[in-house]
Amino acid sequence: MSTVVEPATAASPARSRAARDASGAARLGAGSGLGLGVAVLWLSLLVLIPLAAVVARGFTGGWSGFWDNITDPNAVRALRLTVTTSLLVAAINAVMGTLLAWVLVRDPFPGRRLVDVIIDIPFALPTIVAGLVLLAVYGTDSPVGIHLLGTQRAIVLGLLFVTLPFAVRSVQPVLMALDREVEQAAACLGASPFTTFRRVVLPLLLPAIASGATLAFARAMGEYGSVLLISGGLSRTKVSSMYAYQKIENFDFPAAAATATVLLAVSLLVIVGLDLLQRAAARRG
Amino acid sequence: MGDRRSTRLGLRVVALLYVAVLVLVPLVVVTWKTVRPGPAAFWSAISSDQAVTAFRLTAEIALASVALNAVFGVGLGLLITRYRFPGRRLLSALADLPLSVSPIVVGLALVLVYGPVDGWFGSTLHSAGIEIIFSLPGMILATTFVSFPLVLREVVPVLLEEGVEQEQAARVLGASAWQRFLRITLPVIRPALLYGIVLSLARSIGEYGAVLVVSGNVSGENQTQTVPLLVGERVQQLEPGAFQLAFLLIVVTVLVIVLVFLRRRESESKHSEPPAVAPDDLALSADPAPAALALHNVASNDVELDKGGLR
Numbered sequence: 001m002s003t004v005v006e007p008a009t010a011a012s013p014a015r016s017r018a019a020r021d022a023s024g025a026a027r028l029g030a031g032s033g034l035g036l037g038v039a040v041l042w043l044s045l046l047v048l049i050p051l052a053a054v055v056a057r058g059f060t061g062g063w064s065g066f067w068d069n070i071t072d073p074n075a076v077r078a079l080r081l082t083v084t085t086s087l088l089v090a091a092i093n094a095v096m097g098t099l100l101a102w103v104l105v106r107d108p109f110p111g112r113r114l115v116d117v118i119i120d121i122p123f124a125l126p127t128i129v130a131g132l133v134l135l136a137v138y139g140t141d142s143p144v145g146i147h148l149l150g151t152q153r154a155i156v157l158g159l160l161f162v163t164l165p166f167a168v169r170s171v172q173p174v175l176m177a178l179d180r181e182v183e184q185a186a187a188c189l190g191a192s193p194f195t196t197f198r199r200v201v202l203p204l205l206l207p208a209i210a211s212g213a214t215l216a217f218a219r220a221m222g223e224y225g226s227v228l229l230i231s232g233g234l235s236r237t238k239v240s241s242m243y244a245y246q247k248i249e250n251f252d253f254p255a256a257a258a259t260a261t262v263l264l265a266v267s268l269l270v271i272v273g274l275d276l277l278q279r280a281a282a283r284r285g
Numbered sequence: 286m287g288d289r290r291s292t293r294l295g296l297r298v299v300a301l302l303y304v305a306v307l308v309l310v311p312l313v314v315v316t317w318k319t320v321r322p323g324p325a326a327f328w329s330a331i332s333s334d335q336a337v338t339a340f341r342l343t344a345e346i347a348l349a350s351v352a353l354n355a356v357f358g359v360g361l362g363l364l365i366t367r368y369r370f371p372g373r374r375l376l377s378a379l380a381d382l383p384l385s386v387s388p389i390v391v392g393l394a395l396v397l398v399y400g401p402v403d404g405w406f407g408s409t410l411h412s413a414g415i416e417i418i419f420s421l422p423g424m425i426l427a428t429t430f431v432s433f434p435l436v437l438r439e440v441v442p443v444l445l446e447e448g449v450e451q452e453q454a455a456r457v458l459g460a461s462a463w464q465r466f467l468r469i470t471l472p473v474i475r476p477a478l479l480y481g482i483v484l485s486l487a488r489s490i491g492e493y494g495a496v497l498v499v500s501g502n503v504s505g506e507n508q509t510q511t512v513p514l515l516v517g518e519r520v521q522q523l524e525p526g527a528f529q530l531a532f533l534l535i536v537v538t539v540l541v542i543v544l545v546f547l548r549r550r551e552s553e554s555k556h557s558e559p560p561a562v563a564p565d566d567l568a569l570s571a572d573p574a575p576a577a578l579a580l581h582n583v584a585s586n587d588v589e590l591d592k593g594g595l596r
Binding site for chain 2: 025026027028031032035036038039040042043046047048049050051053054057096099100102103104107109115116117118119120121122124125126127128129131132133134135136137143144157160161164193218219221222223224225228229240241242244245248253256257260263264267268270271275
């Protein structure tokens with residue numbers, strides 16, 4: 001149904017005779033109004049109502065039911081593991097991502113383009129394939145002799161794998177657009193390369209580093225497929241998404257929804273935080 | 286000077302080692318594990334009934350959700366950039382939400398609304414004979430959810446950059462709405478649209494968690510296992526053939542990344558001068574990772590809309 005309506009809507013901007021502002025944007029006419037209705041309906045049916053259902057189900061037992069579910073010792077353990085590994089991954093990403101971006105932008109070695117491409121592979125891989133890839137290397141018959149199956153280090157490794165490009169891609173463009181004259185001026189005034197980086201470059205990169213690390217954190221918080229296989233199915237390596245899935249499998253929807261609500265709240269916080277971060281950066285730049 | 290050079294070399298070595306250990310070594314190991322059992326094992330892994338059904342299911346789901354996302358991506362893109370209405374910025378922010386939601390949460394959300402037993406709409410639909418969860422429609426919904434903004438994110442900046450002059454000129458010259466869309470707007474957004482479709486396709490083929498929850502992961506007669514789910518099952522049940530399927534998915538991913546990389550190079554050479562405003566604008570064309578790309582613009586989108594409004 002919607003597939004038929006939508007293209008007509010798409011074409012309707014020019015048809016409406018409504019007033020246009022300076023950018024040529026119009027008020028809604030009949031056709032575009034209908035299109036907006038269909039689009040909002042689709043977004044609601046697909047995204048908004050289902051997400052609302054998660055929160056509603058999380059609170060079926062009222063606030064106390066929600067609280068009991070998220071303070072269940074297993075839920076707390078899963079959430080603590082998820083938060084600590086995600087924070088660690090965000091921190092490592094901030095450092096290694098900045099380093100990688102620096103090398104890719106400022107150090108024109110042969111094969112740089114190739115590295116630039118390779119960085120995206122882990123992220124774009126289907127998550128279960130990413131999980132299998134890690135299992136193949138660090139699982140029980142590890143060809144490199146490193147056995148991480150069922151350890152928390154394996155979870156960190158899996159999360160580092162899938163979030164590899166976040167900080168790099170966030171820092172890289174800022175570094176490319178950076179005016180090198182400022183650094184040269186600092187060097188002329190006697191600053192060492194390290195001082196120049198710390199006092200001149202780093203402050204300019206900080207918003208990008210922070211937003212890259214935040215994106216990595218958000219992704220890590222909800223990750224499932226890539227850490228599932230390497231976790232070995234043990235309770236000490238169960239992250240919140242696995243905990244929620246286990247509750248779904250047991251048809252314990254209120255408990256699953258309570259944990260899901262917490263994850264959802266984190267996603268929303270991250271989106272708002274990123275928005276503030278970007279606004280701050282835009283004001284400064 | 287020699288000191289600085291050794292610092293640079295040191296940084297380079299650390300960066301390359303990190304990428305090699307994290308990415309290259311694992312990929313080499315998987316390739317080796319695919320190749321070692323020989324071509325016969327490869328063929329039987331991808332030609333079993335289960336695998337063939339999984340390929341068909343994955344293709345159907347990916348095509349349906351890409352089509353939905355393309356239509357709604359372009360439609361919403363036009364609405365957001367060409368019209369002023371209350372809630373416009375909220376709509377644009379909400380459209381980005383799906384990318385930052387955990388796949389398990391996505392699956393659970395859809396089950397709670399469309400599940401046959403006590404879903405908000407699901408029980409009514411179930412008594413009307415319409416099954417959504419544990420069957421194809423639910424898997425399409427889940428896949429569409431997780432890749433929802435990918436086309437939209439690509440199309441919006443192009444629409445903003447293009448402006449409306451040509452569309453208005455065509456209107457003055459008497460072109461109908463359809464003519465204007467097909468002859469003016471579509472050619473302008475075509476590269477961005479195709480790029481969004483490629484990203485969306487890659488994401489749709491590979492989705493695991495969300496599809497796992499809504500599909501019930503059924504094998505056998507009424508199989509709801511897509512290729513990623515089958516990979517997961519083969520690994521967990523210690524059945525052979527997981528690496529071979531995974532290898533195929535890796536090949537698809539690498540192809541997509543190379544395609545994206547080539548496009549990025551093209552757009553870099555087009556705008557060789559970095560725009561003053563704009564780490565965000567640059568990131569838009571420079572960021573080849575599907576969700577990173579769209580996620581990255583979660584916040585910058587508003588800024589761009591403001592620019593569009595000011596023009």
